[in-house]
Amino acid sequence: MKVISTNIGKATTFLWNGREEQTGIFKYPTDEPLFLSKMDVLKDTVIDRVHHAGFNKACYLFASGHYPYWKGLYPDLEWDWGMFGENLTVEGLDESQMRIGDIYSIGRALVQVSQPREPCYKLGVRFGNAKILKEFIDYGYSGTYVRILEEGQVKTGDKIILLKKSENTLTVKECFQIILAKEKDPIILQKAINNPSLPEYKRDRLKKYV
Secondary structure, X not given: XXXXXXXXXXXXXXXXXXXXXXXOOOEEEOOOOEEEOOOOEOOOOOOOOOOOOOHHHOEEEEEHHHHHHHHHHOOOOOOOOOOOOOOEEXXXXXXXXXXXXXXXXXXXXXXXXXXXXXXXXXXXXXXXXXXXXXXXXXXXXXXXXXXXXXXXEEOOOOEEEEEEOOOOOOEHHHHHHHHHOOOOOHHHHHHHHOOOXXXXXXXXXXXXXX
């Protein structure tokens, strides 16, 4: 895997239910390296820190390989990397293989896969169509958040190298599905609950389905 685009955003104002709100989801490529800190990406914009950034969501990665599918559904948008609000657009990222808890080096940073991205209404704002929320869930490939184990700089072209694979076999794709599925697969559910790298509040929410 390698980073093919580093993306940051500025606050963008939009109307929602008759009132003005702001979002940082409108991210665009930058020529500058990004510094991954423990709680966020420096110089990036995070408006809602209850649901974005923080220890378990410090940086968001999304696969470049998913872009052709979405371009086919939304051909009239002005496409560029960062369309999904990702800080790092990654070539070769595969959520069906990447596990929650895997540890990677990216540039000078050390990161751990923490949880899939769950779409909120602001993705619909970015795409100009609320139906993308269901489409995103149905597609099943969410990208992933990472926590930063060692802070460091990341630039376009940096390789993403697997240093330690999680012993728990829960993949990002499985985790995304089990969080959002109405009918929970008991085997995947147990894997998620038993994965210490999945944030505790996520595991606690899943325990009620056991």
